[in-house]
Amino acid sequence: MSIPNQSKISAQHVNVWYGAKQAIADVSLDFGQDHVTALIGPSGCGKSTFLRTLNRMNDTIAGAKVEGDITLDGENIYSPDMDVVQLRARVGMVFQKPNPFPKSIFENVAYGPRIHGLAANKPQLAEIVEKSLRRAGLWDEVKDRLTESGTALSGGQQQRLCIARAIAVDPEVILMDEPCSALDPIATAKIEELIHELKGRYAIVIVTHNMQQAARVSQRTAFFHLGTLVEYGATSDIFTNPRQERTKDYITGRYG
Amino acid sequence: MPLNDHTVKAFDEDIGQLRGLIAQMGGLAEHAIAAAMEALRRHDLEGAREIVAGDKRIDALQIEVEQLAVRIIALRAPLADDLREVVAALKIAGVVERIGDYAKNIAKRVPMIESHGEIEPLSVLPAMSALAVQMVHDALDAFAARDATAAVEVCDRDRQVDDFYNSLFRVLVTHMMENPKTIGQVAQLLFIAKNLERVGDHATNIAEMIYFAATGTHMAERDRGDIPTS
Numbered sequence: 250m251s252i253p254n255q256s257k258i259s260a261q262h263v264n265v266w267y268g269a270k271q272a273i274a275d276v277s278l279d280f281g282q283d284h285v286t287a288l289i290g291p292s293g294c295g296k297s298t299f300l301r302t303l304n305r306m307n308d309t310i311a312g313a314k315v316e317g318d319i320t321l322d323g324e325n326i327y328s329p330d331m332d333v334v335q336l337r338a339r340v341g342m343v344f345q346k347p348n349p350f351p352k353s354i355f356e357n358v359a360y361g362p363r364i365h366g367l368a369a370n371k372p373q374l375a376e377i378v379e380k381s382l383r384r385a386g387l388w389d390e391v392k393d394r395l396t397e398s399g400t401a402l403s404g405g406q407q408q409r410l411c412i413a414r415a416i417a418v419d420p421e422v423i424l425m426d427e428p429c430s431a432l433d434p435i436a437t438a439k440i441e442e443l444i445h446e447l448k449g450r451y452a453i454v455i456v457t458h459n460m461q462q463a464a465r466v467s468q469r470t471a472f473f474h475l476g477t478l479v480e481y482g483a484t485s486d487i488f489t490n491p492r493q494e495r496t497k498d499y500i501t502g503r504y505g
Numbered sequence: 506m507p508l509n510d511h512t513v514k515a516f517d518e519d520i521g522q523l524r525g526l527i528a529q530m531g532g533l534a535e536h537a538i539a540a541a542m543e544a545l546r547r548h549d550l551e552g553a554r555e556i557v558a559g560d561k562r563i564d565a566l567q568i569e570v571e572q573l574a575v576r577i578i579a580l581r582a583p584l585a586d587d588l589r590e591v592v593a594a595l596k597i598a599g600v601v602e603r604i605g606d607y608a609k610n611i612a613k614r615v616p617m618i619e620s621h622g623e624i625e626p627l628s629v630l631p632a633m634s635a636l637a638v639q640m641v642h643d644a645l646d647a648f649a650a651r652d653a654t655a656a657v658e659v660c661d662r663d664r665q666v667d668d669f670y671n672s673l674f675r676v677l678v679t680h681m682m683e684n685p686k687t688i689g690q691v692a693q694l695l696f697i698a699k700n701l702e703r704v705g706d707h708a709t710n711i712a713e714m715i716y717f718a719a720t721g722t723h724m725a726e727r728d729r730g731d732i733p734t735s
Binding site: 464504 | 509510511512513516582583584585586587588589721722
């Protein structure tokens with residue numbers, strides 16, 4: 250189920266097990282550089298698990314086993330040669346709950362570029378921090394208090410700080426796991442607007458339970474159910490005229 | 506098409522109410538056309554006046570449909586076939602309202618036609634009317650059942666209404682040439698025939714909307730093969 254488009258990340262025949270329980274069964278999906286892809290489906294359908302295979306976040310879970318081919322620009326990310334720290338800089342992640350470091354706003358964003366050696370000196374680092382905060386739409390709100398703790402910001406600001414932090418290391422892909430589920434509608438709208446602005450610069454994959462959000466922010470939608478990929482297509486088709494009965498029942502709220 | 510209920514029951518109730526309003530509107534419009542033709546046949550001026558007055562009820566129902574549809578879109582954010590159905594209901598209500606207007610228009614012509622008994626070709630007008638009314642009726646049944654196949658059948662019948670109209674047109678024009686003093690009245694009958702032909706077209710439009718709501722695709726443009734006489 251692939252839609253031709255220069256694919257950035259390609260997953261082929263992916264299976265994931267947690268111990269004896271299979272969480273993902275034979276999922277193949279390509280993610281293009283130029284669009285936002287939404288992964289939707291009921292709780293436990295495997296969408297978050299699948300998202301986490303794309304930057305090897307499942308490595309940290311004991312008993313998790315991943316099979317299949319996942320390539321980033323044609324390079325197998327599960328190859329023993331792959332530097333996982335480097336991979337996670339190229340494939341950034343934003344989580345459900347904002348998780349800024351208990352450090353200053355500046356340090357939250359500067360941390361990544363510093364450990365990856367992206368800045369030669371302090372002014373360069375400051376420049377990266379400003380650029381990232383601007384891209385995350387947060388600069389104007391925090392430019393006068395960069396030394397304050399990141400945890401002192403509001404929830405929506407913290408989430409945008411986390412996005413700035415992901416952007417700061419110049420990633421190619423950004424994975425978002427329900428990035429707005431803990432935010433109010435205004436903060437949510439700001440994140441959605443941000444996703445819209447970042448589109449094209451980064452390949453974005455977002456897991457969301459909010460159907461309207463998937464419809465608003467994405468150009469491609471994949472529907473997962475019971476660990477399988479049921480349907481993948483243009484978002485406008487999925488939400489107006491899905492081909493599969495299971496997709497229709499889910500998005501129209503007739504599930505089960 | 507069997508459908509599961511929505512998890513949110515109130516949504517099903519809203520959709521049910523919307524369908525009920527459309528069915529009610531459709532029933533009134535169907536009846537208005539049939540009653541207008543009956544008033545014409547019996548030269549029943551009182552009956553014709555009632556039909557003209559009754560059209561307000563159809564107009565009011567259209568507004569109710571619009572309000573409910575907008576409320577459903579705002580509060581329930583329907584998607585996929587639900588969304589298509591709500592949009593179809595909105596459009597169908599507009600079309601049914603037009604059908605009501607044609608009934609009113611026919612009723613308004615009743616006083617202008619004093620004695621059509623001597624105009625022999627008019628024996629086919631009731632048959633044409635029955636056919637057009639049946640199309641409206643079946644289109645609305647198809648809507649209630651979300652039945653795309655029934656919708657296609659309704660569209661296929663439009664041809665018959667058009668054929669009726671085209672043959673009536675020729676017959677009435679001939680009649681006017683042979684009996685010039687009836688031209689005024691026969692012209693009225695020609696307008697009535699045209700109204701019925703439009704009712705058939707509107708029933709076809711409704712059926713096309715139902716097809717789209719049910720399947721998500723547009724009914725292929727069918728070659729109706731008609732060359733309009735006027």
